[in-house]
Amino acid sequence: MNTLQQKYAERITVTLDKYPDKRSAVMPMLYIAQEEYGHITPEGIAQVAEICDMDPTQVKSIAGFYTMYSEKPKGKYWLQVCVDLPCALRGADEFHHWLLDELGIEEGGTTADGVFTAEHVMCLAACDKAPMLQCNFHFEENLDKDKMRAKLKAWRDEALAAKNGKK
Numbered sequence: 001m002n003t004l005q006q007k008y009a010e011r012i013t014v015t016l017d018k019y020p021d022k023r024s025a026v027m028p029m030l031y032i033a034q035e036e037y038g039h040i041t042p043e044g045i046a047q048v049a050e051i052c053d054m055d056p057t058q059v060k061s062i063a064g065f066y067t068m069y070s071e072k073p074k075g076k077y078w079l080q081v082c083v084d085l086p087c088a089l090r091g092a093d094e095f096h097h098w099l100l101d102e103l104g105i106e107e108g109g110t111t112a113d114g115v116f117t118a119e120h121v122m123c124l125a126a127c128d129k130a131p132m133l134q135c136n137f138h139f140e141e142n143l144d145k146d147k148m149r150a151k152l153k154a155w156r157d158e159a160l161a162a163k164n165g166k167k
């Protein structure tokens, strides 16, 4: 049993049960691997291949095809701010630049403590709820600076607690 199977046993079982064939679960398994390692690693690919009963080369080619998987290291929290036109009309562009300043990073950069990566993306289909972003693929909507500061603090506290073994 590999690391992912040990750490995410229930989630993996529930996900596999949704599909008639293990191979069909490769994308949700890649999400789990990315969550565990911060990006798609050879180790994660090997484990997903084992879980889905696939060749690692096939898993790697799928991970390389889709933009929601990253082979570069990301922060624990991967913030993707939509700045497409409808969101931009609701202040998303300015919000995105404010967020980068708040984190002290450039576009696509990662904070020095490794907690956050932030970048802009195109439409996430929540156009009426801007400014919005997805954090590790969970939507955060109708944001403003105060709400965002509170979220950043909560996520950073959680990341540091986990790093220090308190969680």
Ligand code: FES
Binding pocket: 082, 083, 084, 085, 086, 087, 088, 122, 123, 124, 125, 126, 127, 128, 130
């Ligand atoms: S334009 Fe931002 S979610 Fe659609």
